[in-house]
Amino acid sequence: MIKHIVLWKMKDNAEGASAIENATKIVDMLHDLKGKIPSLISIEAGIDFNRSGAAWDLALYSSFQNTEDLNNYQIHPEHQKVATFIRAVTEDRCVVDFEI
Numbered sequence: 001m002i003k004h005i006v007l008w009k010m011k012d013n014a015e016g017a018s019a020i021e022n023a024t025k026i027v028d029m030l031h032d033l034k035g036k037i038p039s040l041i042s043i044e045a046g047i048d049f050n051r052s053g054a055a056w057d058l059a060l061y062s063s064f065q066n067t068e069d070l071n072n073y074q075i076h077p078e079h080q081k082v083a084t085f086i087r088a089v090t091e092d093r094c095v096v097d098f099e100i
Contacts, residue, residue, distance in 0.1 A: 006093060008093045011091050015085075030060055067097075
């Protein structure tokens with residue numbers, strides 16, 4: 001089982017919307033991927049409420065059977081649509097992929 005975790009820092013304003021508006025849209029878009037990408041076992045996304053200096057704004061937690069399935073998810077056209085929007089409204093990201 002592969003766990004794929006991504007954290008993002010939002011731009012204050014982008015694409016004509018505030019950071020919280022864009023983060024909310026990203027969460028909805030990510031949740032909408034469930035059922036559209038066969039290799040995606042589970043997906044959760046949420047907006048940070050901690051607001052400490054060490055906190056990131058938005059998190060994704062998803063799981064896949066193996067690395068091939070993760071790779072297929074990353075190149076899937078539905079994921080690419082979401083990724084394009086995310087790149088436009090975020091300023092930084094970090095990623096961790098691990099096997100359990």
